[in-house]
Amino acid sequence: xxxxxxxxxxxxxxxxxxxxxxxxxxxxxxxxxxxxxxxxxxxxxxxxxxxxxxxxxxxxxxxxxxxxxxxxxxxxxxxxxxxxxxxxxxxxxxxxxxxxxxxxxxxxxxxxxxxxxxxxxxxxxxxxxxxxxxxxxxxxxxxxxxxxxxxxxxxxxxxxxxxxxxxxxxxxxxxxxxxxxxxxxxxxxxxxxxxxxxxxxxxxxxxxxxxxxxxxxxxxxxxxxxxxxxxxxxxxxxxxxxxxxxxxxxxxxxxxxxxxxxxxxxxxxxxxxxxxxxxxxxxxxxxxxxxxxxxxxxxxxxxxxxxxxxxxxxxxxxxxxxxxxxxxx
Amino acid sequence: xxxxxxxxxxxxxxxxxxxxxxxxxxxxxxxxxxxxxxxxxxxxxxxxxxxxxxxxxxxxxxxxxxxxxxxxxxxxxxxxxxxxxxxxxxxxxxxxxxxxxxxxxxxxxxxxxxxxxxxxxxxxxxxxxxxxxxxxxxxxxxxxxxxxxxxxxxxxxxxxxxxxxxxxxxxxxxxxxxxxxxxxxxxxxxxxxxxxxxxxxxxxxxxxxxxxxxxxxxxxxxxxxxxxxxxxxxxxxxxxxxxxxxxxxxxxxxxxxxxxxxxxxxxxxxxxxxxxxxxxxxxxxxxxxxxxxxxxxxxxxxxxxxxxxxxxxxxxxxxxxxxxxxxxx
Numbered sequence: 001x002x003x004x005x006x007x008x009x010x011x012x013x014x015x016x017x018x019x020x021x022x023x024x025x026x027x028x029x030x031x032x033x034x035x036x037x038x039x040x041x042x043x044x045x046x047x048x049x050x051x052x053x054x055x056x057x058x059x060x061x062x063x064x065x066x067x068x069x070x071x072x073x074x075x076x077x078x079x080x081x082x083x084x085x086x087x088x089x090x091x092x093x094x095x096x097x098x099x100x101x102x103x104x105x106x107x108x109x110x111x112x113x114x115x116x117x118x119x120x121x122x123x124x125x126x127x128x129x130x131x132x133x134x135x136x137x138x139x140x141x142x143x144x145x146x147x148x149x150x151x152x153x154x155x156x157x158x159x160x161x162x163x164x165x166x167x168x169x170x171x172x173x174x175x176x177x178x179x180x181x182x183x184x185x186x187x188x189x190x191x192x193x194x195x196x197x198x199x200x201x202x203x204x205x206x207x208x209x210x211x212x213x214x215x216x217x218x219x220x221x222x223x224x225x226x227x228x229x230x231x232x233x234x235x236x237x238x239x240x241x242x243x244x245x246x247x248x249x250x251x252x253x254x255x256x257x258x259x260x261x262x263x264x265x266x267x268x269x270x271x272x273x274x275x276x277x278x279x280x281x282x283x284x285x286x287x288x289x290x291x292x293x294x295x296x297x298x299x300x301x302x303x304x305x306x307x308x309x310x311x312x313x314x315x316x317x318x319x320x321x322x323x324x325x326x327x328x329x
Numbered sequence: 330x331x332x333x334x335x336x337x338x339x340x341x342x343x344x345x346x347x348x349x350x351x352x353x354x355x356x357x358x359x360x361x362x363x364x365x366x367x368x369x370x371x372x373x374x375x376x377x378x379x380x381x382x383x384x385x386x387x388x389x390x391x392x393x394x395x396x397x398x399x400x401x402x403x404x405x406x407x408x409x410x411x412x413x414x415x416x417x418x419x420x421x422x423x424x425x426x427x428x429x430x431x432x433x434x435x436x437x438x439x440x441x442x443x444x445x446x447x448x449x450x451x452x453x454x455x456x457x458x459x460x461x462x463x464x465x466x467x468x469x470x471x472x473x474x475x476x477x478x479x480x481x482x483x484x485x486x487x488x489x490x491x492x493x494x495x496x497x498x499x500x501x502x503x504x505x506x507x508x509x510x511x512x513x514x515x516x517x518x519x520x521x522x523x524x525x526x527x528x529x530x531x532x533x534x535x536x537x538x539x540x541x542x543x544x545x546x547x548x549x550x551x552x553x554x555x556x557x558x559x560x561x562x563x564x565x566x567x568x569x570x571x572x573x574x575x576x577x578x579x580x581x582x583x584x585x586x587x588x589x590x591x592x593x594x595x596x597x598x599x600x601x602x603x604x605x606x607x608x609x610x611x612x613x614x615x616x617x618x619x620x621x622x623x624x625x626x627x628x629x630x631x632x633x634x635x636x637x638x639x640x641x642x643x644x645x646x647x648x649x650x651x652x653x654x655x656x657x658x
Contacts, residue, residue: 260589
């Protein structure tokens, strides 16, 4: 099937590239920068790239929240991002709770690679695979009774493969649960772009910070995994992202990213594209500014349209069927 | 200090880029290939890239041996390459023998990351830190007496930091030892380019295959780790290489490379450079064909000159001092 990534904006990317040839260390306009990129081996990643990525991540969430560029850690790919965050937070034979059904890659990235146990939280098709608090609590208790040390909850929202999206209240309850039990909350929101009513954990955190209540969330326990593989279809460019609200975790995963650094060559190119205002406007709004109408694209070539096709508005589990439709575009 | 990579050929690389703009997925001539590169997520890596890399690896060894492109596994960086080969060959708390002094990164890549014990083989400055068979045998026996399960020997040749290069006879003896004791031989030859009298493990293997004797080496135990960080100074492009004579190991490390795939963008660019005959001639011979004399470079801008500065011909331990000199170029 192979259509989980957005293939509908490559024409926009190509146009952006043509507008900004100096960003490429291989194009004549930018080849003078080849050496600097070729020798750059810094897991901090170029600041201008992180700034562009932070802005993009905010845009993906409808500009309802802002991301701190200094909390962004780039890793060579989403698989590497999951493996690294698992390695840093969970010891071998400790566990992460994971709602079912879940992405089978987690077994490889976390269990086989790092030795993390995955404890399933059974979700039912009868309620569209939505995670219920009673199921989360039951799974956690069962793990404790079986002497399984649970270190966190791994949440994919929207879910892969069901497409189910959690509403804000459920997300708040989940965050309160993990906070109360002092376990980590890792949110994989790789499919989050393009849904106007999507609530991200970043918004829950923001809301909590502003409320300043006595039961404030311990932000050292909250982390986000993202990538450009879905929003942008950049599977081959290996742009995995870890965003953590914990300074210690940021520091740790940043060092661990040495095992699969995000190359400078890609930083230049992707940073240029994400900093291109014209590209961003067209990507998220579907209308180009200053481009003649006859050159505008039709047929759903932006993030919102792609994801409205991929994820059913009714959360009725039709994501697999619809992704077949998308693959024909 | 920071001069362990060859910074003397970037001008040649830039010229190659200008000659072959279509190789860049960001230059106008090549941007049409952006999508294919952006969505490529195949740990086999482009065949044309592996062909170019195999040819380059042969050139680095003076064309005295040929490499099979199908045994080349690309990983995002040398650190990742070491970690992956360690993960695949050695279980936690098992050990690798390592001649001293050794690259301190091995401790991070192998011990801390994978849980591999590093058992030192003491080498002495009195004989230029050359590995002696009696010291290798003694270290192996001591490990056995202490119930340490030794799975292999990790050899860096030329050595980092001493610069010591092993002669062919010593290398043959080492290979015979690891073969006899049924342990792996992992050769990190990242600094091997440019020394005319350098003998690589690949030549020992080749020689052994041709002799076809009754004590032939078990090739399933022999593996090479390499990268383009030193020969080409491409530290930031994260081109780590694992080359194994074992089909099982090739298959295993290839799958593991999923955690830090070598991006298609870099495959296009580096593959183009390594396939550029003019570049290869200038890099290894220091003479351009068809280029007017007034445009030829002077002052040591190719691999041989770089490494003749970096590694003392006398193996007298002056590598650190000379690398200071190189850093001023």
